[in-house]
Amino acid sequence: MTFHPRPQAGEPTPWAFPAPNRSTLPNGLTLLTCHRPGQQVVAVEVHLDAPLDAEPAGLDGVATIMARAFNEGTDNHSAEDFAAELERCGATMDAVADHPGVRVSLEVPVSRLPRALGLLADALRAPAFDGAEVGRLVRNRLDEIPHEQANPARRAAKQLSKELFPATARMSRPRQGTEETVAGIDAAAVRAFYDAHVRPATAVAVVVGDLEDVDLDKALAETLGAWTGSTAEPRPVPPVTADDTGRVVIVDRPGAVQTQLLIGRVGPDRHDRVWAAQVLGTYCLGGTLTSRLDRVLREEKGYTYGVRAFGQVLRSAPDGTGAAMLAISGSVDTPNTGPALDDLWTVLRTLAEGGLTDAERDVAVQNLVGVAPLKYETAAAVASTLADQVEQHLPDDFQAQLYARLAETGTVEATAAVVNAFPADRLVTVLVGDAAQIAEPVRALGIGEVTVVGG
Structure with a gap:
């Protein structure tokens, strides 16, 4: 029997995050364009300098x-008619408001790009x-x-923001407003906010x-290009100020069979030189199924389906006034809430005492850097990252440089960064669960003063 020759792998080609x-x-x-051969679905992201802290007093949610x-x-x-026109283009359009500003996103087949851009321009130029x-x-x-309010993860996130930031800060309140403010x-309020903050001179489009x-x-x-508006300096x-004094807040949900955990503090944003090492160390701590937290809490103890550690930029600024949320999240069964937290704190203390291993560092680098070409296969993924860089006031080559720094970061540097990011004595812990069952076991841990609030 004659077989065809086995195909041989070709030489790997260098990859870098595309430069716009x-x-x-x-x-x-401002316009950023990036040609991606073969990507027949074009992604457009428009950043509007209309941050949440610009919302008028008492109207939280107007940006949303x-x-x-x-x-x-x-x-x-x-x-x-607008919805029908988008459908005829085969396009989707969405918009969200967050602390850095409003992001409008469009995806459309390249053959219908001019028509869809016209609809996007109309929406920005003259919304009804x-x-x-x-x-x-x-x-x-x-x-x-x-x-x-009924979703434990969302409820925990709202409570953590309320705990970390002063009541006068917009970050302490729900991004999309409360019942009182939205009502x-x-x-007229929407039009006034639009007139005050939406103009081409302070906007950036990514194609x-x-x-x-x-x-x-x-x-x-x-x-x-036909969109007109007054000129203005960026806001x-x-x-960002925050109080990360170690403490525990229990949001009482009587009868809950699980406890939602959200443990966090505020740390440096992407302008800080420690960011790459912090990303790497945080990934080793709780970025994947093989991380330390999952290995102990999920594989060894069976407390949870998964626990994750992450860093999420809240607002970024070159002068060091920005911040990121550094957090650990997951859920555990109610009877094991105390033991799970005890083991979690043991992981943090052990990390501070013994550090990461070279093997953990190598796996994290491979997972973060090695799979990057797959992560950015679509135009939408590239456009979203470029728009993130815009709203965080980062240089256009930041993502490419970040991957280079991740590959160069050593085990000792990653250990120092993650230990500083998650100090065991300066973490605000929010637990959404049955206070009657979990309050006393948590108090016995000594990880901070315990307060119970209504759910």
């Missing part, structure tokens, strides 16, 4: 309602903000809030995909 081309349109809109209303009609299209549509969005948001939002056969300059000139970024 940066330019500015005549209307002041404005973002959602971009899809609800323009001066040229009713809400129904119809009273009936805004009212519906407000009611929808009000309906969401009770469901969020006061109307079309990623196979752009070889597209006259992108013409398409942009006729769409986003100053207020410093």
Whole structure:
């Protein structure tokens, strides 16, 4: 029997996170473009300098309602017509509001890019903000809030923000507003927020995909380039202050069979030189199924289906006033809440005393750096990361340099970074569960003063 020759692997080709081309349109809109051969679905991300701390007092959530209303009609299209036009383009459009600003996202087949850019430009240039549509969005948001309160993970996140940040800081309150603040939002409030903060001069558009056969300059000139608005300096970024005094807050859920854990503090953002080592060390601590936390709490003790450690940028600034949330999250069965926390703290103390191993460091580097080409196979993934860099005031080559730094970071450096990120005596612990069953075992651990609040 004759077999075909076995295929041989080719030589690996070097990979780096793609570098964008940066330019500015005549209307002041900053533009980042990135040609990705073969990516027939183009991704567009627009960052608007409309951060949550710019929301008027008593109107928390107005940025979210404005973002959602971009899809609800323009001066040229009713809400129904706008949705139909997007569907004819085979496009999807979404928008979210967060602490750094509002992000509008568009994905569309490259053959219909000019038409979809026209719809995106209309939404940004002349949104309708119809009273009936805004009212519906407000009611929808009000309906969401009770469901969020019933979700243990969401409830824990809200409580942690309330604990960490002063009450006067926007970060201490829910991103999408509360029942009281959202109920006061109307079309006039949305329009006023839009007029005050949305303009091309302070916006950035990212376009990623196979752009070889597209006259992108013409398409942009006729769409986003026709968007006009007043000039303005970017808003100053207020410093982030937080209180990470070690303590425990139990959000009481009588009868809960599980306890939701969220343990966190505020640490450095991506402008800090320690960021790469912190990413690597945090991944070793709780980034995957083979991490230390999972190995002990899941594999050895069977307390949980999984525990994760992560760092999430809240707001970033080159002058060091930004911050990231450093946290450990997961859930455990109620009777083992005390033992699980005890073992978790033991992991943190053991890490501080003995450090990471070279094997742990090597696996983390392989998982973070080695799979990066797969992570960025789509245009949307590349566009999202470039937009993250924009809103965090990072250089265009930050992600490429980060991978290089991760590969160069040693075990000792990663250990020091993760120990500093998660000091055992300076962590705010939020537990959503049955206080009657878990309060005393947690107090016995001595990891901080224990307070019980209503669920």
